[in-house]
Amino acid sequence: MDTKPRVVAVGAGLAGMETLFTLRRRLGDRVELALVADRDDFEFRPGTVYVPFGGAEDDLQIPVASPAQRQGITVEHGAVAWVETEPKRLVLTDGRTLDYDFLVLATGAAMRPERVPGLAEHAHLVGSLHQMRELGRTLRRLRDAAVDGSPQHALFLVPPGNCWPGPVYELAFMLETWLRRSRVRDRVCLTFATFEDRYMEALGAGLHPVIGEKFASRGIISHARSVVTEVEPHRVRFADGTAHTFDVLVSTAPHAAAVDYEGLPKDRNGFLLTDAETRRVRRTDAVYAPGDAGDFPVKLGYLSLLQADAVADDIAARIDPASVAEPRRFDPVGLFVLEMLDEAVFARTPLAMTGEPDRSGEGRRVGVSPIWHLGKKTLGAYLPQRFRAGHPVHGGLRQDAVSLGLRGLSKAMSEPVEES
Ligand SMILES: Cc1cc2nc3c(=O)[nH]c(=O)nc-3n(C[C@H](O)[C@H](O)[C@H](O)COP(=O)(O)OP(=O)(O)OC[C@H]3O[C@@H](n4cnc5c(N)ncnc54)[C@H](O)[C@@H]3O)c2cc1C
CATH class of the missing domain: 3.50.50.60 (FAD/NAD(P)-binding domain)
Known part of the structure; x- marks a missing residue:
């Protein structure tokens, strides 16, 4: 040339x-x-x-x-x-x-949150710095409500079509640690629901038991194979006919x-x-x-x-x-x-x-x-x-x-x- x-x-x-x-x-x-x-x-x-x-x-x-x-x-x-x-x-x-x-x-x-009806309207989506700032404001409100004695429910969601659910796992575990440190963990119910057959399956089946054990020991209710079909105000509906209510919904989206x-x-x-x-x-x-x-x-x-x-x-x-x-x-x-604030999974x-x-x-x-x-x-x-x-x-x-x-x-x- x-x-x-x-x-x-x-x-x-x-x-x-x-x-x-x-x-x-x-x-x-x-x-x-x-x-x-x-x-x-x-x-x-x-x-x-x-x-x-x-x-x-x-x-x-x-x-x-x-x-x-x-x-x-x-x-x-x-x-x-x-x-x-x-x-x-x-x-x-x-x-x-x-x-x-x-x-x-x-x-x-x-x-592409629009691929799940109601997701864009009712969930805190996690992707950009701006979205993380907004989530911080909501989580502080959730913690304040818990301090005031009002029980809260945060739901973490991974919908089908998502190609990297890592941050949603991290945020669930980090919130658990943060609430424990704030001494209000017992007033907040945490639930994690993912479409995956096994937790973090993108990185192999070896992580499933490790993460499952962490969910259990930290009192986070967790469900694999939970395929969201629709999000309503304060409620997520799944393909198997079940539904979960929430005060705060933290989710990623299809990519x-x-x-x-x-x-x-x-x-x-x-x-x-x-x-x-x-x-x-x-x-x-x-x-x-x-x-x-x-x-x-x-x-x-x-x-x-x-x-x-x-x-x-x-x-x-x-x-x-x-x-x-x-x-x-x-x-x-x-x-x-995978960050948890007090420890992490490699x-x-x-x-x-x-x-x-x-x-x-x-x-x-x-x-x-x-x-x-x-x-x-x-x-x-x-x-x-x-x-x-x-x-x-x-x-x-x-x-x-x-x-x-x-x-x-x-x-x-x-x-x-x-x-x-
Ligand atoms: C909250 C969060 C946490 C994460 N944590 C981790 C982690 O711990 N470890 C890890 O390995 N990965 C993590 N990831 C994944 C990682 O961030 C992505 O895989 C990585 O950013 C992809 O890099 P990329 O350069 O391919 O795309 P991107 O980083 O998305 O960059 C694409 C760029 O293209 C620009 N662009 C888009 N359209 C146009 C256009 N039409 N014209 C010009 N420019 C355009 C965008 O503005 C952007 O700057 C995380 C992701 C998120 C959302």
């Missing part, structure tokens, strides 16, 4: 930023990088679960402009309307067009792609169909979809980063084979720390390319400890710091130290588990 190849990433989330920062690290100034961002900030969602319980917000919103500028990435403020592969260009909603040599569609997933790309191959929820290892969009030569925008069924941030690394390495190797000796390929290993699960837990695979581990609570806090500080400085999360000496620390901790503080 005579001029520098141009990579355009759409979406200033985990996957988009990690891809661009890695490309800069791999290729230096041999590539032109651009980011299409529909927001001024990058929102670090994993840290938002602390917000309803008074957690600081300082590190959760990272301005996109300064790290991008530091890395010589041009920021185009706007939203993508559609993309074309021949010629290679994308069109923004304000009519501007951008040419690309390689395109990274990292626009993530969106919640679909945030952007429905016309003309690109996608599944029925709009998630782009990709090659498993490189995350290149099928039937395209130069379009990639790392993270929640693609068809990997588990929408976990850690997996988004792994996919972004695979995308960046594939593009870097195509631009300059000498820039990356062994391009990383997407090897789906789910890693999650889970590491190798997943098959289908998103199913890999039944043959080794390396599945689960652990419960207060140390994991500190581990989640530490990781929550480390990741935003990296992005603020314009560095990829993966790669570099400090990441190696963090990975090594995590690996050591995981050996010491978790047990291998069998898939049943």
